[in-house]
Amino acid sequence: xxxxxxxxxxxxxxxxxxxxxxxxxxxxxxxxxxxxxxxxxxxxxxxxxxxxxxxxxxxxxxxxxxxxxxxxxxxxxxxxxxxxxxxxxxxxxxxxxxxxxxxxxxxxxxxxxxxxxxxxxxxxxxxxxxxxxxxxxxxxxxxxxxxxxxxxxxxxxxxxxxxxxxxxxxxxxxxxxxxxxxxxxxxxxxxxxxxxxxxxxxxxxxxxxxxxxxxxxxxxxxxxxxxxxxxxxxxxxxxxxxxxxxxxxxxxxxxxxxxxxxxxxxxxxxxxxxxxxxxxxxxxxxxxxxxxxxxxxxxxxxxxxxxxxxxxxxxxxxxxxxxxxxxxxxxxxx
Numbered sequence: 598x599x600x601x602x603x604x605x606x607x608x609x610x611x612x613x614x615x616x617x618x619x620x621x622x623x624x625x626x627x628x629x630x631x632x633x634x635x636x637x638x639x640x641x642x643x644x645x646x647x648x649x650x651x652x653x654x655x656x657x658x659x660x661x662x663x664x665x666x667x668x669x670x671x672x673x674x675x676x677x678x679x680x681x682x683x684x685x686x687x688x689x690x691x692x693x694x695x696x697x698x699x700x701x702x703x704x705x706x707x708x709x710x711x712x713x714x715x716x717x718x719x720x721x722x723x724x725x726x727x728x729x730x731x732x733x734x735x736x737x738x739x740x741x742x743x744x745x746x747x748x749x750x751x752x753x754x755x756x757x758x759x760x761x762x763x764x765x766x767x768x769x770x771x772x773x774x775x776x777x778x779x780x781x782x783x784x785x786x787x788x789x790x791x792x793x794x795x796x797x798x799x800x801x802x803x804x805x806x807x808x809x810x811x812x813x814x815x816x817x818x819x820x821x822x823x824x825x826x827x828x829x830x831x832x833x834x835x836x837x838x839x840x841x842x843x844x845x846x847x848x849x850x851x852x853x854x855x856x857x858x859x860x861x862x863x864x865x866x867x868x869x870x871x872x873x874x875x876x877x878x879x880x881x882x883x884x885x886x887x888x889x890x891x892x893x894x895x896x897x898x899x900x901x902x903x904x905x906x907x908x909x910x911x912x913x914x915x916x917x918x919x920x921x922x923x924x925x926x927x928x929x930x931x
Contacts, residue, residue, distance in 0.1 A: 603906060623753060660707060726888050736830065743774075777812060797844035802836055807832065809826065824854060826849075846897075911931070
């Protein structure tokens with residue numbers, strides 16, 4: 598049975614041609630707003646890393662990266678899952694200083710992704726990272742950065758409505774901040790995803806913090822790799838999407854681990870063997886800069902602002918027969 602749902606009353610506001618033009622505007626305007634607000638410089642980024650480098654994002658630990666052999670190096674490459682670790686190394690290599698940072702286009706292949714309205718085999722996002730001080734490793738600073746991102750999205754939405762008056766999407770700039778434990782306490786009988794849906798429906802711009810560690814129930818709200826975000830200082834940014842009647846996670850972000858939180862989280866995840874990687878050793882030695890960073894979904898932002906109901910309306914990917922059947926004569930997948 599297809600996991601794709603096309604609402605009965607759905608009709609695309611923009612046709613495929615205008616959608617392509619609008620996607621270009623969104624990416625241009627949002628990059629301007631984000632980089633200006635957080636003082637980010639655009640850099641080139643890798644599509645793949647050495648399998649043995651330890652720089653790939655392990656996500657929840659079950660996803661298989663796309664690997665390929667490199668005869669000239671007599672080694673294996675891995676298509677990145679994200680640039681979470683690479684960015685922190687790059688900030689040191691490129692000599693970035695406090696209050697400045699970088700962003701890059703990140704393109705990935707998630708071969709094990711289950712396909713539905715919001716999930717694709719292809720991932721495109723703005724990966725960003727910024728150097729901070731030890732004093733900024735706190736919740737107040739994290740929330741300040743979240744607000745800057747929300748303001749950049751709202752500014753982009755406003756400019757888009759001026760260009761295309763038929764678009765109706767507005768962004769609530771008042772962010773509801775809630776921890777994953779507070780969310781569990783509020784909805785103890787719901788699953789984590791059901792909690793998100795219930796809360797974001799009432800609070801259309803929400804940031805759920807402290808994701809990765811176990812809650813009082815003994816379960817984590819969601820899985821997070823133990824070696825980049827500090828689980829006490831991270832979170833997900835979600836928006837209510839009326840066309841699909843659901844919450845959409847647009848960004849996962851956080852203040853990054855220091856030597857203390859890295860040691861704790863590797864132990865919790867039973868992944869202490871990762872300490873043999875150079876990246877982890879540099880964190881333990883305090884030779885990498887302290888940073889905050891995250892990823893912001895490009896296709897998901899376009900879907901949100903353009904009022905689309907399927908990620909395939911704003912990006913090119915591969916789809917199973919059930920998805921193609923569900924979308925047939927209802928909408929155009931790129």
